[in-house]
Amino acid sequence: MAATNLLCQTTTIHPTKSLKIPLNRFPIKPILPFELKLTSRLASLSVKAVLSTAEPQTQKIWHCFTKSEDGYLYCEGNKVQDVMDTVEKRPFYLYSKPQITRNVEAYKEALEGLNSIIGYAIKANNNLKILEHLRKLGCGAVLVSGNELKLALHAGFDPTRCVFNGNGKILEDLVLAAQEGVFVNIDSEFDLENIVAAARIAGKKVNVLLRINPDVDPQVHPYVATGNKNSKFGIRNEKLQWFLDAVKAHPQELKLVGAHCHLGSTITKVDIFRDAAVLMVNYIDEIRAQGFEIDYLNIGGGLGIDYYHTGAVLPTPRDLIDTVRELVLSRNLNLIIEPGRSLIANTCCLVNRVTGVKTNGTKNFVVIDGSMAELIRPSLYGAYQHIELVSPSSPDAEISTFDVVGPVCESADFLGKDRELPTPTSGAGLVVHDAGAYCMSMASTYNLKMRPPEYWVEEDGSVSQIRLGETFDDHLRFFEGL
Numbered sequence: 001m002a003a004t005n006l007l008c009q010t011t012t013i014h015p016t017k018s019l020k021i022p023l024n025r026f027p028i029k030p031i032l033p034f035e036l037k038l039t040s041r042l043a044s045l046s047v048k049a050v051l052s053t054a055e056p057q058t059q060k061i062w063h064c065f066t067k068s069e070d071g072y073l074y075c076e077g078n079k080v081q082d083v084m085d086t087v088e089k090r091p092f093y094l095y096s097k098p099q100i101t102r103n104v105e106a107y108k109e110a111l112e113g114l115n116s117i118i119g120y121a122i123k124a125n126n127n128l129k130i131l132e133h134l135r136k137l138g139c140g141a142v143l144v145s146g147n148e149l150k151l152a153l154h155a156g157f158d159p160t161r162c163v164f165n166g167n168g169k170i171l172e173d174l175v176l177a178a179q180e181g182v183f184v185n186i187d188s189e190f191d192l193e194n195i196v197a198a199a200r201i202a203g204k205k206v207n208v209l210l211r212i213n214p215d216v217d218p219q220v221h222p223y224v225a226t227g228n229k230n231s232k233f234g235i236r237n238e239k240l241q242w243f244l245d246a247v248k249a250h251p252q253e254l255k256l257v258g259a260h261c262h263l264g265s266t267i268t269k270v271d272i273f274r275d276a277a278v279l280m281v282n283y284i285d286e287i288r289a290q291g292f293e294i295d296y297l298n299i300g301g302g303l304g305i306d307y308y309h310t311g312a313v314l315p316t317p318r319d320l321i322d323t324v325r326e327l328v329l330s331r332n333l334n335l336i337i338e339p340g341r342s343l344i345a346n347t348c349c350l351v352n353r354v355t356g357v358k359t360n361g362t363k364n365f366v367v368i369d370g371s372m373a374e375l376i377r378p379s380l381y382g383a384y385q386h387i388e389l390v391s392p393s394s395p396d397a398e399i400s401t402f403d404v405v406g407p408v409c410e411s412a413d414f415l416g417k418d419r420e421l422p423t424p425t426s427g428a429g430l431v432v433h434d435a436g437a438y439c440m441s442m443a444s445t446y447n448l449k450m451r452p453p454e455y456w457v458e459e460d461g462s463v464s465q466i467r468l469g470e471t472f473d474d475h476l477r478f479f480e481g482l
């Protein structure tokens with residue numbers, strides 16, 4: 001595939017600039033000041049970028065997908081149209097492997113001078129090739145199921161750099177975690193009992209962290225908020241003493257090594273992490289005062305990304321780490337972080353083909369072959385993901401406002417609402433950006449839309465398949481021999 005000089009593009013963003021953001025471009029709509037009734041779809045809102053004191057004066061943002069002046073979309077020097085012409089004719093995910101590396105390097109550089117573990121949250125994307133690459137780059141892993149743990153082991157992750165999270169961990173999975181020496185987060189009274197039982201079965205003492213729910217509002221969609229007091233995750237501080245006593249009562253089974261919190265996902269203000277970290281180090285002081293020698297602060301994941309493609313100033317991994325650095329150093333702690341989205345989301349597009357264009361009453365639709373089955377975030381959270389065509393349209397293509405929808409038999413089956421696009425022709429390529437996190441890993445086979453294949457652009461610019469697409473025969477296999 002043709003390599004061009006369009007490798008990666010860097011944009012320098014100035015934090016004081018005012019941004020014009022169309023109101024229909026907020027990813028998760030039911031939140032805060034943006035729940036306004038629009039009289040015009042094209043109405044826009046002036047938003048002054050709000051900066052925390054921890055944020056730098058300029059930031060570098062990498063884009064691995066770039067548009068050339070003549071209107072073609074490229075991924076690391078590959079024309080996406082050329083990739084489409086080469087691979088199977090069905091929706092597919094296209095990743096940039098170098099971008100994954102760059103994202104990890106950004107975290108590693110930010111963490112210099114700290115003892116730390118980058119625990120990649122496997123739930124964001126569980127492609128085995130991607131996991132192996134992240135492991136080679138030095139990441140640990142964060143797991144929420146026994147199968148994620150098995151996959152992490154399969155991908156070669158060092159289990160002593162893995163953390164097992166979750167509010168409903170089952171005994172069998174905890175036994176495996178205990179055998180392998182994985183850190184386990186205690187989430188509830190029954191969870192603690194199960195971890196004790198697992199330690200006995202495995203004949204191993206388990207390194208545990210207390211998942212404390214600090215009741216800090218992450219200012220995100222309620223479905224992805226986890227650190228406020230009514231959340232199903234973690235323990236409340238009023239119960240802290242009960243858990244400390246329970247750990248003390250099981251010296252053969254449990255070693256308390258740290259405290260964990262995870263506030264939620266898509267967080268775009270580092271002050272939120274700072275507020276939580278202040279509370280967490282205070283808990284750590286209290287816990288240490290009772291004679292526990294705990295060494296780890298785990299601040300979870302949650303850093304958001306620029307889904308809107310507005311060039312907005314968003315906190316980088318460095319901003320996140322800098323905001324907690326002094327707190328971590330002052331208590332001589334090891335820092336664990338659990339990024340998912342900020343490591344993988346911007347490395348990938350879902351590439352689709354336009355099936356046709358239709359108009360119903362006042363609404364225009366672009367119907368594509370991809371759908372909520374391949375990428376559910378817009379349907380589930382009303383999330384915004386940027387959409388564009390991969391090739392230039394003809395000069396006479398009328399620009400209109402479209403809902404971009406799939407073929408699935410649900411009115412919730414949309415990838416984007418009210419998007420301004422040149423009217424595409426049937427067969428045109430259309431991408432949904434920032435599809436690396438919580439897209440393929442949340443894909444389903446609803447309406448028997450089989451899960452799509454995945455490809456990545458390698459460091460040398462070549463394109464390789466990194467997952468086969470599911471087929472109809474795969475579905476039939478579930479019934480063989482029954």
Ligand SMILES: Cc1ncc(COP(=O)(O)O)c(C=O)c1O
Pocket residue numbers: 121124142165226262264265266300301302303338339340341342437
């Ligand atoms: C406990 C825990 N850690 C890490 C993550 C990863 O979050 P994100 O992908 O937003 O970085 C999640 C998901 O929200 C989580 O629940």
Ligand SMILES: N[C@@H](CCCC[NH3+])C(=O)O
Pocket residue numbers: 123224226265266377437438
């Ligand atoms: N699935 C969510 C993130 C959930 C994070 C897991 N606690 C999303 O797509 O944004």
